[in-house]
Amino acid sequence: MSTLARTADRGTIVRVVCVREWRESLGNRLLVGMTVFPPLVILATGIAAVATAALVPPSEKDVAALYAASPAVIGLDPKDAVQGIIATYFLILFMLIPTVVPLTIAIYSVIGEKSARTLEPLLATPVRVGELLLAKSLASAIPAVIVTWLAYGIYLSAVSMLGSAAAVRAVTAPRWILAIIVMVPLLTLLSVNLGILISTRVNDVRVAQQVGGLVVVPVVGIGILQVTGRVVLNNESFVGTAIFLLVCDVLVFLLARVAFQRENILSRWR
Amino acid sequence: MGVVLRTERLVKRFERLTAVEDLDLEVREGEVFGFLGPNGAGKTTTLRLLCALIAPTSGTAEVAGFRLGAQDEQIRASVGILTEQPGLYERQSAEDNLLFFAALFGLSPKVARAQTERYLRLMGLWDRRTEAVATFSRGMKQKMAIARAAIHEPRIIFLDEPTTGLDPDAARTVREFIAQIRGEGRTVFLCTHNLDEADRLCDRIAFFRRSVIRIDTPAHLRAELYGHATEFRILPSPRPEHLVTVQAVDGVTGAQLENGSIVVSSADPFLVNPQVIRALVGAGAEVAYVTERKASLEDVYLRIVEGM
Numbered sequence: 001m002s003t004l005a006r007t008a009d010r011g012t013i014v015r016v017v018c019v020r021e022w023r024e025s026l027g028n029r030l031l032v033g034m035t036v037f038p039p040l041v042i043l044a045t046g047i048a049a050v051a052t053a054a055l056v057p058p059s060e061k062d063v064a065a066l067y068a069a070s071p072a073v074i075g076l077d078p079k080d081a082v083q084g085i086i087a088t089y090f091l092i093l094f095m096l097i098p099t100v101v102p103l104t105i106a107i108y109s110v111i112g113e114k115s116a117r118t119l120e121p122l123l124a125t126p127v128r129v130g131e132l133l134l135a136k137s138l139a140s141a142i143p144a145v146i147v148t149w150l151a152y153g154i155y156l157s158a159v160s161m162l163g164s165a166a167a168v169r170a171v172t173a174p175r176w177i178l179a180i181i182v183m184v185p186l187l188t189l190l191s192v193n194l195g196i197l198i199s200t201r202v203n204d205v206r207v208a209q210q211v212g213g214l215v216v217v218p219v220v221g222i223g224i225l226q227v228t229g230r231v232v233l234n235n236e237s238f239v240g241t242a243i244f245l246l247v248c249d250v251l252v253f254l255l256a257r258v259a260f261q262r263e264n265i266l267s268r269w270r
Numbered sequence: 271m272g273v274v275l276r277t278e279r280l281v282k283r284f285e286r287l288t289a290v291e292d293l294d295l296e297v298r299e300g301e302v303f304g305f306l307g308p309n310g311a312g313k314t315t316t317l318r319l320l321c322a323l324i325a326p327t328s329g330t331a332e333v334a335g336f337r338l339g340a341q342d343e344q345i346r347a348s349v350g351i352l353t354e355q356p357g358l359y360e361r362q363s364a365e366d367n368l369l370f371f372a373a374l375f376g377l378s379p380k381v382a383r384a385q386t387e388r389y390l391r392l393m394g395l396w397d398r399r400t401e402a403v404a405t406f407s408r409g410m411k412q413k414m415a416i417a418r419a420a421i422h423e424p425r426i427i428f429l430d431e432p433t434t435g436l437d438p439d440a441a442r443t444v445r446e447f448i449a450q451i452r453g454e455g456r457t458v459f460l461c462t463h464n465l466d467e468a469d470r471l472c473d474r475i476a477f478f479r480r481s482v483i484r485i486d487t488p489a490h491l492r493a494e495l496y497g498h499a500t501e502f503r504i505l506p507s508p509r510p511e512h513l514v515t516v517q518a519v520d521g522v523t524g525a526q527l528e529n530g531s532i533v534v535s536s537a538d539p540f541l542v543n544p545q546v547i548r549a550l551v552g553a554g555a556e557v558a559y560v561t562e563r564k565a566s567l568e569d570v571y572l573r574i575v576e577g578m
Contacts, residue, residue, distance in 0.1 A: 119357070121357045
C-alpha cells in the first residue's frame with residue numbers, strides 16, 4: 001500500500017506555511033489594523049507636521065530653542081531648519097515601526113496555534129521545526145518591512161513636494177535610505193525572532209506580550225542610537241552594524257529553534 | 271498480511287510518570303486495530319510516540335517500515351493522525367485547510383485538489399468547501415480532521431476517539447469511512463472508548479493500560495471469557511423438567527432459566543445445539559426461536575481492564 005506523500009521541496013513548505021499565516025492574519029482585523037494603523041498615523045502626522053512647518057513660520061522663541069538644541073543648524077534659515085529637524089524625527093519613528101508592530105503577530109503565530117490546538121496536526125506532517133519557525137518569522141517580518149518601505153516612500157514623496165530643501169536633504173540622506181533599506185529588515189527580523197522565541201516558551205498571549213515588550217527595548221535602543229548619530233553610520237560602521245544585527249538575527253533564530261521542543265509543547269500545553 | 275507497525279519494549283516517561291511501559295505490539299497491514307483502555311492509560315501518548323511526535327525514553331519501534339527516532343520525517347509522511355481535538359484553521363475554508371496539509375505532505379497542486387475533492391465528498395462536506403471551518407458543527411469539524419489525516423493516503427491512519435461527541439449520522443459516516451479505508455488495504459489504529467464501535471469495526475483489539483494487557487479478536491475475547499451461550503425461547507415458558515432435559519444433553523456445560531428462556535452454554539454450539547433442540551422437542555417443549563447470545567465487549571473490557 002503506497003502513500004501519496006512525497007518529500008516536499010523545503011522552499012515550498014516555507015512558502016505554503018507563510019501564505020497560510022498571511023491568510024490567517026488577513027482574516028484577523030485586529031492584526032491587520034495593528035500592522036497598518038501605526039504606519040498610517042505616523043505617516044499622516046509626519047506629512048502634516050512638515051506641511052505645517054512650511055506654512056507657519058517658527059516664532060523667535062522656537063528658533064532660539066532649536067539653535068540651542070541643535071547647534072549644527074545655526075546659520076540655516078529657521079524655517080528650513082525646523083522642517084529638516086521635524087522630517088528627521090519622523091524618520092526615527094519609521095525605524096521603530098517594524099521593531100514593534102510585527103511583535104504581536106510573531107508572538108501570536110505560535111501561541112495562537114497552541115491555543116487553537118492546530119500545532120499538533122501541523123507537527124504531525126513532515127515539516128521541520130526550522131522550516132516552521134522560518135516561515136513564521138518571514139510571515140511576520142515581510143508585511144512589516146513592506147508597510148514601512150511603502151510609508152517611507154510616500155513620506156519621501158510628500159516631503160519632496162511640501163518641504164524645504166533642508167527637509168528634503170534630511171529624508172534623502174544616503175544614511176537614511178540605507179538604514180530604511182538594510183537596517184529595517186534586520187531590526188524587524190530581530191524583533192520577530194525574539195517574539196517567536198518568547199512564544200515557544202510561554203503559553204499565555206498576555207505574558208508573552210509583556211515579556212516581548214521588555215525584550216524588544218534593546219532592539220528599539222539600537223534603532224534610536226543609530227538614527228540619533230550615537231552609532232555613526234559611515235560606511236565602515238554601517239557594514240559593522242548590519243553584520244552585528246545579522247548575527248543577532250541568526251543567533252536568536254537558532255535559539256528559538258532549540259527552545260521549540262515538540263514534546264514540551266504537545267505534552268505540557270493544556 | 272505483513273506487519274506494518276512493530277514496537278519492542280517501548281517506554282515513555284515524563285519525569286517521574288511512566289506513561290507507556292514495555293510496549294510490545296504488532297499491527298498487521300490492512301487491519302483495523304482497536305486500542306482500548308481507561309482514561310489516563312497512555313493511549314494518546316502511545317499514538318504520539320508512534321507518529322514520531324514525541325521521542326521514546328527507551329525501546330524501539332518500526333512504523334510503516336521506518337525506524338522511530340532515526341527516520342521520523344519518513345514516519346510522519348507515511349502516517350496520518352486524528353488528534354483528540356480537530357485543530358483546524360477556523361478562519362479558513364474547508365478546502366484551504368485540506369490543500370494546506372496536502373502541500374505539506376508534498377502532494378502536487380493537481381493531486382492535492384483531486385484528493386481534497388475526494389475526501390470532502392466522502393465526508394459529505396463538498397457543498398460547504400468554501401465556507402470557513404468556524405461555521406461548522408462539531409461533527410463536521412471532526413469529519414474535516416479525519417479527511418486531513420487521510421489526504422495523503424497514509425499507510426497507517428491513527429484515529430483518537432473519532433466518533434466522540436458526534437451525532438449518530440456523523441458517527442455512521444466516520445464508521446463507513448473507516449470500513450472504506452480498510453477495504454483499500456490501509457491500516458487503521460483506532461483508539462476508542464466506544465466498545466460497540468470497536469466490536470463492529472476492529473479485526474483485533476488491544477486492551478491497554480501503560481502496556482498491553484491482552485490482544486485478540488473481539489470474538490475470541492468474548493468466547494474465551496464467557497464461552498458460547500445460546501438462548502432457547504420456550505412457549506409459553508420453560509418448565510423445570512425442560513431444564514433437566516437440557517442439562518442431560520452431552521456437551522452442555524451449563525444451563526439456566528432466564529426470562530422465559532433456557533440459556534445453554536457449551537464448548538461447541540454447532541454440535542450441541544441441534545441435540546438440545548431435539549431433546550426439548552422430545553420433552554414436549556414449544557421452541558419459539560434459538561438465538562446466539564453474545565457477551566458484550568463492554569463485559570470483556572470491564573473484566574480485563576477494570577478488573578485488574
